[in-house]
Amino acid sequence: KIYEDVAQLPGLSYDFVIVGGGTAGNVVANRISENPKFSVLVLEAGVSNEGVIDSIVPFFVEDLLQPNIYEWNYTTVPQPGLNGRNVANPRAHILGGCSAHNGMVYTRGSADDYNRFAAVTGDAGWSWDRLFPYFLKNERWTPPVDHHDTRGEYNPALHSTTGINSVSLSALNWPIFSQHVIETTQELPDEWPFLLDMNSGKPLGLGWQQSTIGGGMRSTSATSYLGPEFINRPNLHVLLHAQVSKLVDPGSENGKLTFGGVQFAQGSGGAFFTAKAAKEIILSAGSVGTVSVLFHSGIGDQAALTALGIPTLLNLPSVGQNATDQPVFHLGWTVNSTQTLNAITQNTTLFNEDYAQWNRSHTGPFSAGGTTHLAWVRLDAQTFASNNFTDPSAGPNSPHIEVSFAPGNFVTPTSSNSISTGIVVLSPASRGSVTINSSNPFDSPVIDVGFLESEVDVFIGREAIKKVLGLFKAPTWQDYLIAPITDLEDMSDDVLDEYIRNTAVSAFHLSGTAAMSAENAGYGVVDPDLIVKGASRLRIIDASVFPFVTSGHTQAPTYVIAERGADLVKETWK
Numbered sequence: 001k002i003y004e005d006v007a008q009l010p011g012l013s014y015d016f017v018i019v020g021g022g023t024a025g026n027v028v029a030n031r032i033s034e035n036p037k038f039s040v041l042v043l044e045a046g047v048s049n050e051g052v053i054d055s056i057v058p059f060f061v062e063d064l065l066q067p068n069i070y071e072w073n074y075t076t077v078p079q080p081g082l083n084g085r086n087v088a089n090p091r092a093h094i095l096g097g098c099s100a101h102n103g104m105v106y107t108r109g110s111a112d113d114y115n116r117f118a119a120v121t122g123d124a125g126w127s128w129d130r131l132f133p134y135f136l137k138n139e140r141w142t143p144p145v146d147h148h149d150t151r152g153e154y155n156p157a158l159h160s161t162t163g164i165n166s167v168s169l170s171a172l173n174w175p176i177f178s179q180h181v182i183e184t185t186q187e188l189p190d191e192w193p194f195l196l197d198m199n200s201g202k203p204l205g206l207g208w209q210q211s212t213i214g215g216g217m218r219s220t221s222a223t224s225y226l227g228p229e230f231i232n233r234p235n236l237h238v239l240l241h242a243q244v245s246k247l248v249d250p251g252s253e254n255g256k257l258t259f260g261g262v263q264f265a266q267g268s269g270g271a272f273f274t275a276k277a278a279k280e281i282i283l284s285a286g287s288v289g290t291v292s293v294l295f296h297s298g299i300g301d302q303a304a305l306t307a308l309g310i311p312t313l314l315n316l317p318s319v320g321q322n323a324t325d326q327p328v329f330h331l332g333w334t335v336n337s338t339q340t341l342n343a344i345t346q347n348t349t350l351f352n353e354d355y356a357q358w359n360r361s362h363t364g365p366f367s368a369g370g371t372t373h374l375a376w377v378r379l380d381a382q383t384f385a386s387n388n389f390t391d392p393s394a395g396p397n398s399p400h401i402e403v404s405f406a407p408g409n410f411v412t413p414t415s416s417n418s419i420s421t422g423i424v425v426l427s428p429a430s431r432g433s434v435t436i437n438s439s440n441p442f443d444s445p446v447i448d449v450g451f452l453e454s455e456v457d458v459f460i461g462r463e464a465i466k467k468v469l470g471l472f473k474a475p476t477w478q479d480y481l482i483a484p485i486t487d488l489e490d491m492s493d494d495v496l497d498e499y500i501r502n503t504a505v506s507a508f509h510l511s512g513t514a515a516m517s518a519e520n521a522g523y524g525v526v527d528p529d530l531i532v533k534g535a536s537r538l539r540i541i542d543a544s545v546f547p548f549v550t551s552g553h554t555q556a557p558t559y560v561i562a563e564r565g566a567d568l569v570k571e572t573w574k
């Protein structure tokens with residue numbers, strides 16, 4: 001059951017307390033509460049997702065990104081690599097976490113990504129082959145809302161129709177644009193080969209986007225893992241508006257630090273309560289929230305904690321380090337077509353018609369987000385070697401660059417019909433940190449994503465621009481494109497670099513701030529079984545444990561880490 005007020009909670013003693021009802025937290029809550037003997041409490045700082053129309057209608061995703069109550073409204077510190085700009089780093093403040101406000105893109109990443117997880121942790125359980133069944137446990141493949149023939153748009157052998165969270169191809173909302181994108185793969189098959197399915201473990205090529213959408217509505221960890229068939233379990237309680245400030249009641253078990261519970265308040269300045277956890281506390285508060293709770297509980301770099309007057313219970317200098325996010329920047333063109341997103345957003349009549357269609361049948365343009373296709377590009381090894389760079393990717397089947405295609409322009413305001421591509425540097429070498437500068441747990445942490453501090457990241461971005469400019473030279477685009485919004489044709493490398501540094505923003509894939517490492521590694525925050533190093537009965541299950549960001553979007557990897565993480569918990573307490 002979901003509660004809004006602590007006074008309504010039947011009690012404050014549970015077997016498991018999960019901090020954060022986000023993407024990962026709700027998976028873990030669902031899976032642990034499959035055992036009716038385990039009582040589970042989820043404490044979520046944010047608001048209910050119930051009836052939040054911007055989180056239900058896929059097309060309204062952009063509205064969620066404005067500062068609002070569904071957001072923690074974080075911004076990074078000024079980024080030297082972005083010529084001193086600071087950029088928004090949204091994190092969800094709503095049940096379902098980022099799955100309830102993200103771009104819904106469903107990409108698993110490459111097999112190499114997970115094989116690298118396995119290699120650095122020394123645990124083959126994190127390899128692609130061993131995780132693959134968890135992707136299937138998570139995914140419920142769903143037909144697109146227009147029920148068009150999807151043969152040739154994905155590979156059914158890679159998908160599951162029996163998992164929990166809906167994934168689908170979109171309806172064919174933008175046929176003219178889509179035709180040009182697909183014809184590119186026929187006209188330039190060497191540079192831009194067609195890719196039947198980007199979730200095979202070898203994402204190289206250009207294909208149709210898959211999204212966490214079912215029946216024309218966003219599918220989130222709240223709508224799926226806490227769906228009606230689960231949330232009525234008597235042993236599963238969720239409390240909203242409950243921000244955990246710190247772990248409390250420290251103790252020791254076999255020489256390891258333990259905590260008896262967590263302290264939380266329903267809103268800053270409200271009374272504090274303690275929820276007790278007889279078996280485990282699981283931190284699933286995301287790459288920012290989890291780190292913040294650790295620091296305020298005295299787990300982190302001793303010198304930094306002492307400087308803030310926080311007594312250190314566990315000196316773990318890696319907490320908050322290794323923060324990794326992917327920079328994205330955009331290229332746009334005005335086009336000779338009215339079949340664009342701009343045509344809808346700038347025409348009230350059309351907007352109202354399309355919204356009415358969605359309300360009637362959950363079909364039409366509002367049943368999907370803005371992007372239609374994604375391309376995944378790998379630079380050859382020689383390119384890195386001849387420029388004295390080390391290849392930062394996970395392996396030979398991993399892309400360095402993602403190019404997303406949208407029949408609209410999200411970034412540069414233009415009243416004309418336009419299209420755009422988003423270019424993502426997928427495996428950045430740059431690292432940042434999430435730290436705190438106050439002993440008040442309700443103050444915002446300090447987020448530094450370290451964007452473009454490593455020259456190789458700028459180099460990859462620059463190579464990507466050249467490739468994308470080449471893509472739009474394919475014959476199919478010639479009568480369709482009118483002009484670039486910013487003309488980068490034949491520009492020097494310096495000009496391209498400045499374009500990247502002046503326009504890149506976050507792809508919102510912050511991860512790695514409480515990274516897993518091998519059992520005996522001298523760095524890292526959690527062991528391969530996701531238990532905090534030096535602690536007992538305290539686990540972290542969310543995107544903060546990624547040792548490296550995956551070469552794609554991060555929600556499917558987070559789901560899969562949560563599915564396996566839940567199994568690790570169940571294994572401990574079986």
Ligand SMILES: Cc1cc2nc3c(=O)[nH]c(=O)nc-3n(C[C@H](O)[C@H](O)[C@H](O)COP(=O)(O)OP(=O)(O)OC[C@H]3O[C@@H](n4cnc5c(N)ncnc54)[C@H](O)[C@@H]3O)c2cc1C
Pocket residue numbers: 019020021022023024025043044045046065089090091092093094095096097098099101102103104105106107242243244245284285286287288289290293507508509510541542543544553554555556558
């Ligand atoms: C705007 C945006 C767009 C994105 N688009 C995509 C996309 O299209 N595809 C994709 O694959 N990935 C996307 N991502 C990334 C992906 O959604 C995240 O990496 C992933 O969902 C993170 O999951 P998580 O469980 O680690 O954290 P979250 O889902 O953020 O969950 C953390 C939860 O903990 C709560 N919390 C935090 N602190 C506390 C506390 N102290 N006490 C109690 N509760 C707390 C938060 O409110 C939140 O609900 C996007 C992310 C963002 C922000």
